Amino acid sequence: MEILTLILLASALAMDSFAVSITAGISLKRFKASTMLRISLIFAFFQGIMPVIGWSLGLNFVEVISNYDHWVVFILLGFIGGKMIYEALQHHEEAHCINIYSNRTICLLGIATSIDALAVGFSFSLLDVEIILPAIIIGCTTFLFSFGGLTIGLKLGSIFRSKIELIGGIILVGIGFKVLIEHIFA
Template structure:
């Protein structure tokens, strides 16, 4: 997988964490390492580990679907991107802010925002992509975007929350289309 595609994929996956981080930023009175560091590290960890888990799962059934794996990858990315777009347009202004000081809440959000990365890991497995570099890049990008999201939430409020999910959804759908076209033209 070329680095630019990997970077765009990592950015797209980080958009859920970014959007939630904006909400976390809204609840923080003063930017300090704790809870900012805790939120960023948890989001990055789960975004980085979920593709590895998905990749391992995909390895177990990759041979059975190798003839149409590009369609499966396309469908997964289309679904994830479409889900992100749907959620962005279902945005609720009155949604409660996320309490950045509640460890259980932050951990559950970190897991929930990384489920998409699990499906992407399955896609990587089907495409025979080595998982180490993507997992690292996805984790680092998520850490950076989570930190930016908290800072933006702290400074600008809820202006950007759903717009980032729209961008992430469009990027995932675009990458899915690119993969499908590449495989169909081979």
């Protein structure tokens, strides 16, 4: 897989963590590097490990659905991206009160924001893509986005959340179309 595609995919996957980090940043009373590093590392860990888990699960199904793998990738990324776009356009109010000092809360948020990375890892196994480099890029990108989101949340508040989710959703849907078109015209 091309490095640019991996970076775009990692950026799209990091959007949920970024949006949650903005919300968490609103809860920060002041800049505290240790708290911001802890949250960013937890989000990065889950975003980096979930594709590996999904990839491992997908290896068991490769022979069964190898003739339809591009459709599965397209549907998974399209669904995840579409869901992100839909949620971004709903304009629903969410509570901006996250207990960012609780490791349990941050771990649950890390898991919740990385479920899409599990599906991407599953897709990678269908495409016969090695997982180590993508997992590292996804984890590192998520760390940077999370730290940046915390900083933005601390300074600017929650005004960007829906726009960020919308951009992430569009990127995922676009990558899904790219995979489908490459396989149809290959």
